[in-house]
Amino acid sequence: MAVWPRDPAERTPSFRELLRDLGQEVAALVRDEIDLAKQELRAEIAKSLRAGVLGLVLAAVLGLVSLLTLCAAAVLGLAHVMDPAWAALVVGVALGLAAAGFAALARRRLRPAELKPQATVETLKEDKEWLKDLRRR
16 A cells, blocks of 8 residues: 555646556547547538438439329220320420439439538548647647
């Protein structure tokens, strides 16, 4: 059991204690930076998903309607070879083009977002400068 002076003002921390404290602080800092990076990435991914989901849903619905209409047009065209079949074919193609437009819009919105955690990078730079300043002292 070590005997320490009773007055804290008389005691200077040992090199071992300073190193232990520094190690604990650096470990806490790294954990905090990792948590910050995780939060930033989750936020960016959620934002990208929200932006493209509506467009994908519209594209899927119109694509299904287009497929059903084209199927009906093919059936009518083969069965009767009349004007109603051509009308159904035109409607089916128009819906298919609309679905393609929505799909292109959704694809643009779902393009990879900026997944670089900017705030984490900035704080890591600040931490690097702080450590450099500690070494200079």
